[in-house]
Amino acid sequence: MTEIGPITTTLEKESIYLDLDVRQEIKRLAELLAETVPGLLDEPHWLAAARDLSCALPAALRTALRNFSANSGQAGVIQIHGLPVGPLPPTPTSRESVERWATVPASVIVLCAMVLGEVVGFEGEKRGALVHNVVPVPGEERTQSNAGSVNLEMHTENAFHPHRPDFVALSCLRQDLDGEAGLRVASLRRAIGLLSAEQRRILAEPRFRTDPPPSFNGSGTGVVHGAISGAPEDPDAQVDFHATRPLDEGAARAMAALREALEAVCDTVYFAPGDLAIVDNRVALHGRTPFSPRYDGHDRWLHRVFVHADSRRSRARRNGGGHVVS
Numbered sequence: 001m002t003e004i005g006p007i008t009t010t011l012e013k014e015s016i017y018l019d020l021d022v023r024q025e026i027k028r029l030a031e032l033l034a035e036t037v038p039g040l041l042d043e044p045h046w047l048a049a050a051r052d053l054s055c056a057l058p059a060a061l062r063t064a065l066r067n068f069s070a071n072s073g074q075a076g077v078i079q080i081h082g083l084p085v086g087p088l089p090p091t092p093t094s095r096e097s098v099e100r101w102a103t104v105p106a107s108v109i110v111l112c113a114m115v116l117g118e119v120v121g122f123e124g125e126k127r128g129a130l131v132h133n134v135v136p137v138p139g140e141e142r143t144q145s146n147a148g149s150v151n152l153e154m155h156t157e158n159a160f161h162p163h164r165p166d167f168v169a170l171s172c173l174r175q176d177l178d179g180e181a182g183l184r185v186a187s188l189r190r191a192i193g194l195l196s197a198e199q200r201r202i203l204a205e206p207r208f209r210t211d212p213p214p215s216f217n218g219s220g221t222g223v224v225h226g227a228i229s230g231a232p233e234d235p236d237a238q239v240d241f242h243a244t245r246p247l248d249e250g251a252a253r254a255m256a257a258l259r260e261a262l263e264a265v266c267d268t269v270y271f272a273p274g275d276l277a278i279v280d281n282r283v284a285l286h287g288r289t290p291f292s293p294r295y296d297g298h299d300r301w302l303h304r305v306f307v308h309a310d311s312r313r314s315r316a317r318r319n320g321g322g323h324v325v326s
């Protein structure tokens, strides 16, 4: 049986370094999937093949992902290093960029995501595509979207949505040349102990409102909700520091304290090509540092995939039982 390198479960983060033979096996499976008819990521037949092949991933990788899905740990994020990328075209620069073709890197992220559950897209976001390109877009620099390059505020992904992703997978195809762009991740599991009982009580009350982000092109409606919910000692988070508004002064103070606590425990991930980070969107928030795109074909390029751990829950919002949530 193949082995993988050290699994470090430090308080910092969980990082997995793949051995050469494991990497070769993943590459073989990704190439096989990339060649699977019709070679289109959003097709049910291709997705079925991806699901089957994800079961054939090297056991050590599957084990790490399966354990992460059961308990994402204090950090709420896992990093896997050394995945295949292959030759790349220039980094796209268009708005709403998505991957529709089953390339090797798109196949890799879908294979890993399928171990955690079902991949999903949102009708109001990038036309429901399952694999998104996270790239800087000219003219979008100052937007609070993943096409921007100013500081991207910490957020629960699609915080307004009742079926927001359970996991957000981000893989790196190309890193930014200046090494400035970092994925920021802050776990509520680490931050919760920094808040008073009174702050936690307020945060759990429906005193916050979140509207859909700009990427949803104005579709969807806002919701009033608690910023934290569930087990008091290990709550879920539902907050976007750009899109969520406190509805009264007490809520504003509690939200500011939450922000400070999350900042105090925040970690920054600087990707290299072949790195994959998976954020547990229930317990960790993420954002991005500012950086300086050049739009010369060599800019930072990530793929992004959303996962539902239990896709049955969103069935009423998935037309025809497909992978796109309304």
Ligand SMILES: O=C(O)CCC(=O)C(=O)O
Pocket: 134, 146, 152, 157, 168, 182, 183, 184, 286, 287, 288, 302, 304
């Ligand atoms: O660019 C990044 O590192 C993360 C951007 C982001 O929040 C996202 O794509 O969901």
Ligand SMILES: [Fe+2]
Pocket: 146, 155, 157, 286
């Ligand atoms: Fe995000």
